[in-house]
Amino acid sequence: MANPVTVYVTDYCPYCTRAKSLLNKRNIAFTEVDVSNDDEKRAWLVKTTGRRTVPQIFIGDEPVGGSDEIHDLDRKGLLVPKVMNGAS
Numbered sequence: 726m727a728n729p730v731t732v733y734v735t736d737y738c739p740y741c742t743r744a745k746s747l748l749n750k751r752n753i754a755f756t757e758v759d760v761s762n763d764d765e766k767r768a769w770l771v772k773t774t775g776r777r778t779v780p781q782i783f784i785g786d787e788p789v790g791g792s793d794e795i796h797d798l799d800r801k802g803l804l805v806p807k808v809m810n811g812a813s
Contacts (some may be wrong), residue, residue, distance in 0.1 A: 728748040728785035729808050730755035733770055744792040753808050771774060786806055 730748065732755050736740035760766045760779065760802050770781050774788045782789050784807055789795060798804040 727754075728807070730808060731758060731783045732756070733758045733760050733766070733779055733781040733783075735759065735761040735779050738779055740778075740792040744780045744782060744795055747792075747796060747804075751799065751805055753805070 730753055732745060734757055769779055770774050776782050778791060782795055791807055
């Protein structure tokens with residue numbers, strides 16, 4: 726069973742576009758959550774991930790970082806397996 730992927734983004738974010746492009750290229754479905762005008766959700770992201778930047782990407786309940794981190798997972802061949810079955 727595939728882990729759900731959630732991508733937290735803001736408007737006009739090139740790194741968000743890059744991350745979503747990679748997920749689409751790998752045929753990985755994801756839910757996009759725009760936090761541009763949601764201070765409460767942004768505060769939750771900072772508390773949960775320790776990061777203030779977007780995108781913030783979760784695979785299941787696990788925050789895996791942003792665009793650079795999922796591109797790194799992809800280069801190592803770990804992105805699709807992690808999404809598909811939780812492999813790290």
